[in-house]
Amino acid sequence: MQAKEWKVTLFLDEVDDDRTTARAVLETPAGRTLTGEGHARRNPSDRPVPEIGDELAAGRALSHLAHQLIEIAADDVSASVAAME
Numbered sequence: 001m002q003a004k005e006w007k008v009t010l011f012l013d014e015v016d017d018d019r020t021t022a023r024a025v026l027e028t029p030a031g032r033t034l035t036g037e038g039h040a041r042r043n044p045s046d047r048p049v050p051e052i053g054d055e056l057a058a059g060r061a062l063s064h065l066a067h068q069l070i071e072i073a074a075d076d077v078s079a080s081v082a083a084m085e
Helices: 050-084
Strands: 008-016 018-028 033-041
Touching: 008 050, 018 050, 033 050
Parallel strands: none
Antiparallel strands: 008 018, 018 033
């Protein structure tokens, strides 16, 4: 079996002391580019820990990306089945 490697690039931006945004970008070998987005906002009563905002925003961006991949795979399966009929 041939091993494959797909790389996801995460871009994090601290909009201000309370908000972080993340963008997860995947370029597939087939030439498709997918982008997931995630956001985090610190509750004003919480102490400022930037790493938590980064983790939360990145996790949400990766989750968004994962949902897109699953939807694309489902569409591809449907198209494949329809082509066999």
